[in-house]
Amino acid sequence: MLFNSTLFLGFLVVVVYVYYLLTPHYRRWFLLLASYSFYWAWSVPYSILMVGYTLLAYKTARIIEDSTQQRNRTTALITFLAIVISTLFVFKYANFFLDSSYSLLGFRLWPQLNLLLPLGISFYTFSTISYIVDVYKGVTKAQKSILDVALYVIFFPSLLAGPIVRAEVLMPQFACESSVDWIAIRSGIAQILWGMLKKVYVADSIAPIANEVFASPENVSGLGLVLGTLAYTVQVYCDFSGYSDIAIGSARLLGIELPKNFEKPYLAYSITDFWRRWHISLSNWLRDYLYIPLGGNRGGNLRTYANLMMTMLLGGLWHGAGWNWVVWGGLQGAMLSIERATKLSSKPTSKMNYLIRWLITLFLICTSWIFFRAADLNSAVVVLQRILTFADGRIPIDYRPLFYMATILLVEWWDLKQKWMSWTQNHPNLLKWITCAMALALMFTFAGASSSNFLYFQF
Amino acid sequence: MSQIFNDKAIANLKTTVRYIAVDLSKVLLAFVLLEALLQVTAREYTNNVFDREFTGGHPIAVSSPGNRGPVVPIKKAPGELRILGMGDSTTFGTGIAAEDTWPAQLATIFHKNGAKATYINSALEGYTLKEINTVYRNLWFQYQPDLVVLAVDNNLVSMNWFRRDDKSVTANPYLEPIAKSKLAGLKNQFKILATPSWLKINSQKCLYFLGLANNNLKPDVPLGATLALGWQQADLPPDVAERAWKQFETDLSVLRDSVAADGRSLAVVYLPTRFMAFDGFSDNEQQVPRQRLTMDAGKRLGQISKSLGLPYVDSTEGVRRGRSQIAQKEGRFAPMYIKFDTVHLDKDGHKAVAEDLFGLLGKSNQPR
Numbered sequence: 001m002l003f004n005s006t007l008f009l010g011f012l013v014v015v016v017y018v019y020y021l022l023t024p025h026y027r028r029w030f031l032l033l034a035s036y037s038f039y040w041a042w043s044v045p046y047s048i049l050m051v052g053y054t055l056l057a058y059k060t061a062r063i064i065e066d067s068t069q070q071r072n073r074t075t076a077l078i079t080f081l082a083i084v085i086s087t088l089f090v091f092k093y094a095n096f097f098l099d100s101s102y103s104l105l106g107f108r109l110w111p112q113l114n115l116l117l118p119l120g121i122s123f124y125t126f127s128t129i130s131y132i133v134d135v136y137k138g139v140t141k142a143q144k145s146i147l148d149v150a151l152y153v154i155f156f157p158s159l160l161a162g163p164i165v166r167a168e169v170l171m172p173q174f175a176c177e178s179s180v181d182w183i184a185i186r187s188g189i190a191q192i193l194w195g196m197l198k199k200v201y202v203a204d205s206i207a208p209i210a211n212e213v214f215a216s217p218e219n220v221s222g223l224g225l226v227l228g229t230l231a232y233t234v235q236v237y238c239d240f241s242g243y244s245d246i247a248i249g250s251a252r253l254l255g256i257e258l259p260k261n262f263e264k265p266y267l268a269y270s271i272t273d274f275w276r277r278w279h280i281s282l283s284n285w286l287r288d289y290l291y292i293p294l295g296g297n298r299g300g301n302l303r304t305y306a307n308l309m310m311t312m313l314l315g316g317l318w319h320g321a322g323w324n325w326v327v328w329g330g331l332q333g334a335m336l337s338i339e340r341a342t343k344l345s346s347k348p349t350s351k352m353n354y355l356i357r358w359l360i361t362l363f364l365i366c367t368s369w370i371f372f373r374a375a376d377l378n379s380a381v382v383v384l385q386r387i388l389t390f391a392d393g394r395i396p397i398d399y400r401p402l403f404y405m406a407t408i409l410l411v412e413w414w415d416l417k418q419k420w421m422s423w424t425q426n427h428p429n430l431l432k433w434i435t436c437a438m439a440l441a442l443m444f445t446f447a448g449a450s451s452s453n454f455l456y457f458q459f
Numbered sequence: 460m461s462q463i464f465n466d467k468a469i470a471n472l473k474t475t476v477r478y479i480a481v482d483l484s485k486v487l488l489a490f491v492l493l494e495a496l497l498q499v500t501a502r503e504y505t506n507n508v509f510d511r512e513f514t515g516g517h518p519i520a521v522s523s524p525g526n527r528g529p530v531v532p533i534k535k536a537p538g539e540l541r542i543l544g545m546g547d548s549t550t551f552g553t554g555i556a557a558e559d560t561w562p563a564q565l566a567t568i569f570h571k572n573g574a575k576a577t578y579i580n581s582a583l584e585g586y587t588l589k590e591i592n593t594v595y596r597n598l599w600f601q602y603q604p605d606l607v608v609l610a611v612d613n614n615l616v617s618m619n620w621f622r623r624d625d626k627s628v629t630a631n632p633y634l635e636p637i638a639k640s641k642l643a644g645l646k647n648q649f650k651i652l653a654t655p656s657w658l659k660i661n662s663q664k665c666l667y668f669l670g671l672a673n674n675n676l677k678p679d680v681p682l683g684a685t686l687a688l689g690w691q692q693a694d695l696p697p698d699v700a701e702r703a704w705k706q707f708e709t710d711l712s713v714l715r716d717s718v719a720a721d722g723r724s725l726a727v728v729y730l731p732t733r734f735m736a737f738d739g740f741s742d743n744e745q746q747v748p749r750q751r752l753t754m755d756a757g758k759r760l761g762q763i764s765k766s767l768g769l770p771y772v773d774s775t776e777g778v779r780r781g782r783s784q785i786a787q788k789e790g791r792f793a794p795m796y797i798k799f800d801t802v803h804l805d806k807d808g809h810k811a812v813a814e815d816l817f818g819l820l821g822k823s824n825q826p827r
Binding site: 204215219 | 464
């Protein structure tokens with residue numbers, strides 16, 4: 001079930017409505033049923049995997065908490081990590097490593113696997129890892145109720161593409177004791193509308209330009225590829241932040257607060273700043289569960305740079321199984337290390353300084369998106385080559401990405417989202433009619449144009 | 460057993476029902492007002508039914524041999540001038556009545572000029588040249604038409620290319636018995652309403668305007684009006700339009716020979732797309748980026764017809780002339796195409812085509 005579908009709009013209305021009619025105890029069961037129904041709309045068999053994750057996480061957490069011996073605790077943790085990471089490996093990376101080893105060795109180490117990537121597996125794997133590691137570190141308590149763990153794994157607003165929420169933040173909220181809070185509901189609706197607007201009317205509008213350009217870059221001129229890259233820059237942001245807005249808004253309707261996932265990333269003045277603003281929940285996860293355990297910045301400069309590189313390389317690989325993702329992650333790691341070495345990650349001292357650094361950062365981010373979007377590493381190299389050699393192409397130039405990019409930057413600069421959220425609190429009646437009009441517009445849109453998947457579902 | 464619903468559930472339910480009832484009545488009132496407004500100002504949005512039985516609200520009556528329109532006896536009456544119209548959905552008359560299609564209007568023009576003209580509209584939606592030829596050889600040649608005319612629109616070129624390897628001829632679906640559906644029947648009861656069609660068409664326009672719908676061709680299924688115009692798209696082979704036209708030329712020569720084998724001559728008419736015939740914003744509702752078009756389909760078809768020795772007329776000018784004449788004589792704006800369609804001509808568009816064809820064929824076929 002896609003967020004950008006009439007089915008989801010209907011589903012959400014029914015779930016929220018019934019949820020508030022129930023007593024807290026039944027709300028939890030109802031939420032679990034709703035979440036599984038949400039997943040069943042995509043696949044029933046793959047939901048068994050989530051049941052497995054739930055049982056495994058529940059049991060491991062209990063063992064870690066109940067065990068008095070450190071060795072048993074560590075064994076439980078390592079066993080858990082081995083199981084979930086190897087599951088993720090089998091579904092997501094087995095064929096990638098198989099193909100890579102075939103290129104290198106000339107023979108296949110194991111037969112090709114024809115497995116469908118379970119939706120959201122990267123996200124719920126990371127969530128459960130964070131829960132177990134937090135229990136191990138004593139940051140959070142192991143849940144006594146398996147229902148809470150089940151809800152934590154499959155909570156439908158954040159199931160498919162995050163935000164990746166820590167157990168200590170989400171689980172207490174599954175008490176489901178909040179009564180109808182109209183301020184939160186208005187805020188949730190406003191955020192869903194904002195997300196839908198970004199996803200359906202910006203990201204999906206501009207997607208065909210990026211899709212065409214990256215599908216066959218050898219036929220597109222250097223300028224066309226620059227504009228196609230800008231189109232993707234807009235698309236990836238509006239698509240994913242739109243998804244996050246809908247997820248956060250949907251959860252808020254149920255009285256559950258998910259953490260912010262984006263904070264005006266294209267206004268960042270450095271790559272370090274960008275990663276504080278882009279996919280914040282993943283950045284935090286990588287910092288807390290990878291970068292710091294690797295040693296963080298505690299082992300001197302060289303060790304810090306190595307840790308940054310390792311974290312971002314794995315972060316790149318998390319996004320997708322392909323060498324272009326590895327290069328993309330490597331680029332991020334390299335840029336973060338250079339900034340750290342040259343002290344360029346510090347706050348700008350003047351407006352001019354900010355402007356120059358913002359422009360450089362935006363340029364670097366856009367360039368790195370080429371590796372993120374290209375079908376493979378060769379294709380990314382073709383794009384870069386053609387841009388750098390000002391190559392000619394047979395496809396007419398489409399300048400719309402410039403308009404969209406400028407609009408996005410202005411909307412961020414003026415903080416229109418926050419203004420919209422505040423405005424809706426003061427105009428509840430207008431919000432109601434805007435919601436109805438938007439729902440109608442969305443229904444016509446979904447009927448007329450095929451609903452496109454969210455980009456981050458592939459991760 | 461613990462309580463399932465909270466204490467306020469019943470009260471909340473009642474409040475919700477009350478609020479929904481009030482808001483729904485407001486929406487209903489808005490709908491009624493919009494419908495009244497459209498009925499007064501834009502009646503063309505009513506009767507917009509496209510299904511097995513209706514096209515643009517006009518009944519689809521197909522005679523037993525398979526032509527849209529009246530049954531024509533195989534044997535010709537003395538002095539009768541019989542016109543055989545061939546083509547695809549445009550000639551079939553998508554969105555218009557059978558008597559408004561160009562074969563019917565051409566017969567009328569001949570009639571006015573003293574000829575006892577009758578017509579057979581042998582076209583069918585989605586036809587290819589091979590199918591047209593097969594149906595001609597199997598059926599229509601025995602009706603001894605005096606004029607055999609093929610109307611070519613851009614869709615015919617792309618469909619002919621896409622289905623170039625098809626071996627069998629599609630069965631005429633209108634000769635199959637109608638499966639009565641209660642839902643379709645119920646839906647057609649509301650055909651008098653203008654609002655649903657107004658909302659549907661205008662939301663589609665918005666989708667094109669916003670870029671949510673576009674004219675890109677699928678590389679594996681390159682169907683669309685733009686292929687014949689040399690549409691350039693990064694993931695489409697650059698020569699696909701040229702190859703489609705080459706295929707068209709080959710198949711057209713087969714059809715020409717087929718018609719010539721009966722001692723007749725095939726005439727060809729080109730039916731332009733709306734966005735190529737006119738420059739206005741409203742003439743390009745699907746936002747076709749004209750800078751991606753690299754061919755003049757009318758000229759290309761003219762070259763092919765000339766090389767095959769076929770009489771040919773490009774109706775682009777005729778359609779333009781038709782619009783300006785209507786504006787001058789009747790003082791109304793004539794779109795010349797059915798609603799939100801770039802290919803299918805309306806009654807006025809078909810009339811313009813019929814007049815062009817009469818200009819091409821009339822002199823040599825005047826009654827003696």
